[in-house]
Amino acid sequence: MTYFPRWVFEDAVKKYNGDFHAKNLNSYSHCLHLMFGQMAGCKSLKDISLVLKSIKKSVYHLGIPVAVDPSSLSKANETRDYRIFEELGMWLIRKVRPMYAKEDIPDVYLPGWEIFAIDSTTIPCSVKLAEWALGKYSKGGVNMHTVLDLRGSIPDTIYVSNSRWHDSNFLDVYEPYKWAVYAMDKAYLDLEALYRMHVNQTYFVTRAKNPMKYEIVSSNFNFNPNTGVHGDHIMRLTGYNPERITRKTCVS
Numbered sequence: 001m002t003y004f005p006r007w008v009f010e011d012a013v014k015k016y017n018g019d020f021h022a023k024n025l026n027s028y029s030h031c032l033h034l035m036f037g038q039m040a041g042c043k044s045l046k047d048i049s050l051v052l053k054s055i056k057k058s059v060y061h062l063g064i065p066v067a068v069d070p071s072s073l074s075k076a077n078e079t080r081d082y083r084i085f086e087e088l089g090m091w092l093i094r095k096v097r098p099m100y101a102k103e104d105i106p107d108v109y110l111p112g113w114e115i116f117a118i119d120s121t122t123i124p125c126s127v128k129l130a131e132w133a134l135g136k137y138s139k140g141g142v143n144m145h146t147v148l149d150l151r152g153s154i155p156d157t158i159y160v161s162n163s164r165w166h167d168s169n170f171l172d173v174y175e176p177y178k179w180a181v182y183a184m185d186k187a188y189l190d191l192e193a194l195y196r197m198h199v200n201q202t203y204f205v206t207r208a209k210n211p212m213k214y215e216i217v218s219s220n221f222n223f224n225p226n227t228g229v230h231g232d233h234i235m236r237l238t239g240y241n242p243e244r245i246t247r248k249t250c251v252s
Contacts, residue, residue, distance in 0.1 A: 001032075001063050008091050009084070016081040025068050027084055030076045032064045034085075045070040045077075093154060100152025108150075114180040116156060118188060120145040120167050135163030145170040147182075168193065176202040191237060213238040 009028065013019055018027040025033075037048040052059055052067035059067050105115060125133040125140035135141035141163035147156045159170060171193035176182060178201045186207040197204055208214075220232040 005088070005091060005095075009088050012084045012087040015087075016084050018080055018084045024066060025072050025076050027080065029065055029068075030073070030080060031085065031088070032062065033068070033073060036062065036064070045073045048073065093156070097149060097152065097154050097156075100149075100154065103151045105150050110181065114177055115150045116177075116180060116182050117148045117150055118145070118170070118174075118182055118184040119148070120170070120187075122163050133162060139163075143167070145174075147174065150183075171197075176200060178202060181205065 006028075009031065013027045033048055033052070036042075036052065037045075040048075040051055042048045042051060049067060049070045052064065056067070102111075108115065120143050122135070122141045122143055125135075125142060127134060127140035130140055133140045133142050143161045143163050143165055145157075145159040145161065145167065147158075148154070149156050157174060159173065161170075167187040168190035171188060171190055176197050181203045182197070183205045186209050189206055189209050189212065194204060194206070214235045214237050217234045217236050219234075223229045223232050
């Protein structure tokens with residue numbers, strides 16, 4: 001915790017009154033519990049509590065005054081303002097990203113370019129405990145859409161939605177950077193959204209869906225098939241606002 005910006009965290013606690021009526025679990029201790037659970041690979045609040053209580057003699061040296069029960073952690077997660085941790089996370093991201101701005105990406109030679117990956121993951125939830133998180137097939141869950149800066153693997157944007165929300169809808173609420181490259185899978189293939197990225201002078205790399213309508217304008221046969229590339233074509237989309245784009249057929 002040597003590099004933990006305690007003053008930033010305490011400012012956020014005062015701003016959002018995070019320690020109001022706090023007894024045995026203040027905001028700082030709460031944050032340490034959650035950070036320990038993340039680094040130790042704990043899968044539940046019960047895991048965090050059990051592991052910390054099993055190392056009672058070392059807990060104090062970790063900076064945690066006392067290990068609390070899962071019910072206390074659950075209550076703190078429910079009542080404490082999330083913006084305290086959000087402001088801490090955003091400050092850390094702004095601090096760390098410039099440190100990795102020139103870091104090389106394996107097999108990619110684009111010095112000076114910002115390169116991002118967009119993907120989502122589904123976090124399962126109990127329908128009984130979180131009725132608002134009703135997802136597909138009567139199961140509970142939320143989708144976490146993440147824009148990851150590949151130089152340093154640092155998250156740039158995280159957006160949480162219900163699990164019924166299709167991945168491509170994320171492109172309607174996200175504002176991409178100019179002169180940046182975004183890699184995404186075919187779940188994000190929304191031609192209207194991708195055209196907006198094109199108009200914004202943003203580059204994207206994605207996989208094509210089988211029903212996608214296009215016509216090949218020209219082909220380039222000067223490529224090495226040993227790299228996994230099967231074809232290199234300039235094509236024109238015949239769907240929403242047709243534009244010429246480059247298509248490379250590769251082995252995935």
